[in-house]
Amino acid sequence: MGEFPWKQFWKQIKILPKIQNFVWKVLQDGIAVYENLRKYNPSVQITCPMCGTTEESVLHLFFNCQFALEVYHASTILIETQGNSVMDIISHWLEYPDQGIMLNLGGCLLWNIWKTKNDLVFSNIQIAFGPCIRKSLEDALNFCSEIQVNQFDTAVWELPPSTFVKINVDAAYSDGKGAVAAVRWILLVIIWDVEHYVLIHSLQQWQK
Secondary structure, three states: OOOOOHHHHHHHOOOOHHHHHHHHHHHOOOOOOHHHHOOOOOOOOOEOOOOOOOEOOHHHHHHHOHHHHHHHHHOOOOOOOOOOOHHHHHHHHHHOOOOOHHHHHHHHHHHHHHHHHHHHHHHOOOOOHHHHHHHHHHHHHHHHHHOOOOOOOOOOOOOOOOOOOEEEEEEEEEEOOOOOOOEEEEEEEEEEOOOOOEEEEEEEEEEO
16 A cells, blocks of 8 residues: 555544544554553553454454454445554545545544444443444544534433334534635435334435
8 A cells, every 4th residue: 555645534534522632643643552552561461352353453453353343344334444453444434435424433433443442441331332322423423523514402312212213313514614615515314213223324425
């Protein structure tokens, strides 16, 4: 692979700043996975705590681990995971003709895979791909809310009754200013059941 397209990356990534910075660290191999920690402390065990079968590297944890593969497979939005390196995979996200949806939702999934791993290691919270996907969608929803032009009072979210499902829809509009101004719409739809489990989700963007 040639030089990573950093300019295109920073132009397309539109999620929360803390997740943008995290994805940048993933690209720089700057995450404290066991493989990296062992460089400073040879006594650190390096087996992935998520699958218990392979050395935990950045590439393994986020793209080759069985848990990560289950997360991407369960997501109804296509996320490509094929590639020889992290930069190779995320370069494919940048090239995909979907106005940045794969890059931005993929970044949210990376962030929540990392949080899930830390919950397991430090709090002994058992891993499950459903909550990981749900939290990733919520991160994307939070971004949509942040860029709305007009802000409205928000109601308190409640679970649906036992015989119903709940459909949440959020939309955002941005009319960028300047020489490279663009008009952009984002629509996020999530359908939940009474157990707070995501049944269907969809994130779409349109840009002129």
